[in-house]
Amino acid sequence: MHGDFSLNPLEHQANVVRILSQQGRVSLDSDFNAAQNAQIRYLRALAIDVIGPHGGNGFKLDRLPNDVDLTIGPGHYWVDGLLAMNGDPLPPAIPGQAVLGTSPWSVKKQPSYQWPASTPSNAPLLEKTSGALLFLDVWERHLSSAEDDSIREVALGGPDSASRGVIVWQVRMLSGLGQSQTGSTNTTNKPLWYSFLRRYFATTVTLRARTDKNQNPDPCALPPDSRYRGRENQLYRVEIHTGSPEPAVDFTIAPGGSPLQPPGSPTNSAPQIGTPTFKWSRDNGSNVLRVRRVRGNVIDVESLGYDERTGLSVGDWVELVDDRSILMNDVQPILQVRKVDHASLEVTLSDPPPRQQGNQQILRRWHGKDTLITEGSANTGWLHLEDGISVQFAHGSPSTGNHLYRTGDHWFVPARVATGDIIWPGGTNPAALPPHGVSHHYAPLAVWDGAQFEDARMLITPITHIAP
Numbered sequence: 082m083h084g085d086f087s088l089n090p091l092e093h094q095a096n097v098v099r100i101l102s103q104q105g106r107v108s109l110d111s112d113f114n115a116a117q118n119a120q121i122r123y124l125r126a127l128a129i130d131v132i133g134p135h136g137g138n139g140f141k142l143d144r145l146p147n148d149v150d151l152t153i154g155p156g157h158y159w160v161d162g163l164l165a166m167n168g169d170p171l172p173p174a175i176p177g178q179a180v181l182g183t184s185p186w187s188v189k190k191q192p193s194y195q196w197p198a199s200t201p202s203n204a205p206l207l208e209k210t211s212g213a214l215l216f217l218d219v220w221e222r223h224l225s226s227a228e229d230d231s232i233r234e235v236a237l238g239g240p241d242s243a244s245r246g247v248i249v250w251q252v253r254m255l256s257g258l259g260q261s262q263t264g265s266t267n268t269t270n271k272p273l274w275y276s277f278l279r280r281y282f283a284t285t286v287t288l289r290a291r292t293d294k295n296q297n298p299d300p301c302a303l304p305p306d307s308r309y310r311g312r313e314n315q316l317y318r319v320e321i322h323t324g325s326p327e328p329a330v331d332f333t334i335a336p337g338g339s340p341l342q343p344p345g346s347p348t349n350s351a352p353q354i355g356t357p358t359f360k361w362s363r364d365n366g367s368n369v370l371r372v373r374r375v376r377g378n379v380i381d382v383e384s385l386g387y388d389e390r391t392g393l394s395v396g397d398w399v400e401l402v403d404d405r406s407i408l409m410n411d412v413q414p415i416l417q418v419r420k421v422d423h424a425s426l427e428v429t430l431s432d433p434p435p436r437q438q439g440n441q442q443i444l445r446r447w448h449g450k451d452t453l454i455t456e457g458s459a460n461t462g463w464l465h466l467e468d469g470i471s472v473q474f475a476h477g478s479p480s481t482g483n484h485l486y487r488t489g490d491h492w493f494v495p496a497r498v499a500t501g502d503i504i505w506p507g508g509t510n511p512a513a514l515p516p517h518g519v520s521h522h523y524a525p526l527a528v529w530d531g532a533q534f535e536d537a538r539m540l541i542t543p544i545t546h547i548a549p
Contacts, residue, residue, distance in 0.1 A: 082223045082518065083445070084244045085367040086316055088504070089493040090114045091517055093122060125162025134275055135160045135217075135524035136539035139167050140252070142215055142527045143185065144534055148205035151215070152185035153252055158538070160219045161522040165250040188215075193408050194251035195438075212258030213529040214537075216278055218251045220521045227369045227443050228404065249408065252526065255281070274525035274537050281328065282523060285477035286485055287513035288319060288492045290505045292469045309496045309503055311363075311468040317503075318365040319472055320491035322451040323358040323412055354476070357486035358451040360398075360415060361466055364391075365493070370428075372401070372442035378419075378433040380444060382426050393421050393428060398447045405439025410489050415450045454486065470496065470503060475513060490516035 082090050088111040100116035102108070139156015155168030167186065188206070189196040207213060224245040226232040232245060292308030362368075368391045374381040380401070386392030393399070397418045406413055413435065420429035428444065448467070454474050455462050463471040472494070476485050492514065495504040506512040525537035 082246070083318075083366045083369075084223060084225060086114065086365060087111050087314070088114075088316065088495050089517060091118065092493075093118045098123065128159055128162040128164075132159045132541065133539060136541045137165075138541055138543070140165070140217060140526055140538065141536065142188070142252070142534075144207070148207040149203060151188040151206060151252075153188060153191070154185050158217060158524065160217060160524040163219045163221070163248055163522055165217060165219045165248065167250070188252055191252060193249050194253070195405060195409060206254070207529045207534065208256065209531055211256060212531050213254050213256045214258060214274065214277075214525060215252060215254045215527045215529070216274075217524045217526055218253050218521055219524075220249055220519055221246050222249045222408075225367070225369065227371050228407075228441055251408075258530075271525070271537055271539065274528065275523075278523035278525060282521065284485060284487055284490065284516065286321075286487075286490065287475055287477070287515055289473045289475070289507075289511040289513050290319075290492070290494045290503060291463070291471055291473075291511045292501075292503050293471065308469050309498070309501050311496055311498065314498055315363045315496045316365045317466065317470065317494035317496060318362045318491055319466075319494060320360055320362075320366070321357060321454075321486050321488055322360045322415070323356070323486075324488035324490075325355040325357055325485040354485050357454045359449075359454055359464075359474070360400075360447045360451050361449040361472075362447050363467070363496075366445055366447065368446045370444040370446075372444055375401070375434065375437075375442070378416075378430045380428040380430065380434075382428055382444060385421065385423060385426060385428075393418055393444075393446060395419065395421060398450045399428075399430065400445045400447060401434040401437065401442060402445060403437040403439035403442045406437065408439075412488055415447060417450070468496075470494065487516075489519050491519070492517050 084090065087109065090111075093115060097115070097119050099119060100112050102112070135158070137156060137158030139154060140158045141154035141156070143152045143154065145151065153167060157167075158165045186192070224232070224247055226241045226244070229245070232243075233241065368386065370382040370384065370386065370393070372380055372382055395418055398415050399418060400413050400415050402413055405411075414432070416434060417431040418428060419431055420427075422429075452464070455464065456475050457463060457473050458475060462475070463473045465471045472492075496502075497504065506514070528535050528537050
């Protein structure tokens, strides 16, 4: 959620079921967002209790001749209370993308996912030498008016008002699984595939945030006990830029009727941390510019922001992304602004950005470039951002998680001038929190053991189709 919010738009208080407006009071975006979150949380919990972790009647995968492709059948499928819809007449995840009809969709040509280029178009997806697990990845994507111009109200001159949250789904595959002679998706084993995906994509990375007491003796500058020393209220965003390497898939598909070996375990070897980096923004990364054209390291933009605070300046750090790189979670270089021409609306960067392959390019501003993550505990490993704010990364035991640092995982750190502090649980002993997002949800669709292809969905029969 890269929107211009005052507080964490996903945060909620336990047992809050509604937000009550009072007469004559100030209207806050956080109250509106919290009210929606309470309702969404209730509905998703209800869906999980009724349906289970996953289930539906859509997204049936069928093999094509020679296994060169698979088709995704239309219908609905629920994953952790989120509804993935394939074939409904609703706007697609990518603005401008054609809406899918009722015909099956090719796995290699999904509306929100680009199949890895390393797989030739005529090469079989299902290898005879190894097994594979095909699964559904569902999450909520944030859309601003810079990414979808239809959000603007032209009758009012096209202002940027509220943003949108849309459900995105992708059918993906984990290959390299061990083989077996018999099927593995019977009633006994189906729940284990869901557990395996949760463990495989889990992370144990946490973040702590704190502020240091003001050392400036001048009482006219800031309050003597002030720790956050910024001049404005901010919603800081700390986001992992370069993540850890993909973990290995190392287990055997068990024969039908017997448990997976080892049960639900994604790998027998400890995952590697690699050299992860992070970036940060004091405005939640919400300041973006729509791009008209890219010429080497010169970017032609539609505007340079609303004012000096939201616009670009020489020395700023920016990232050029498009709908494809966002949906594929690709890592793009963080480049520095060398020149800003207000007359021609041209931004000159330190280096030419990589060529983008998707639609609607935007230039997103960051206040800290990609910086190597150093871990710590207690009073070590604190990384200073600005104005007295510091953060600390750490990760727990890899036995409970496999993806240590995941690109795109982020945390929100609200900072307030009135208190001279940040809003973070734990006080003087700040809590270590898991990522606030992006929250991905996974469900198995089918299993290939090198010889047989079996459905791994939990099917739901509509009430009207049940015989008395």
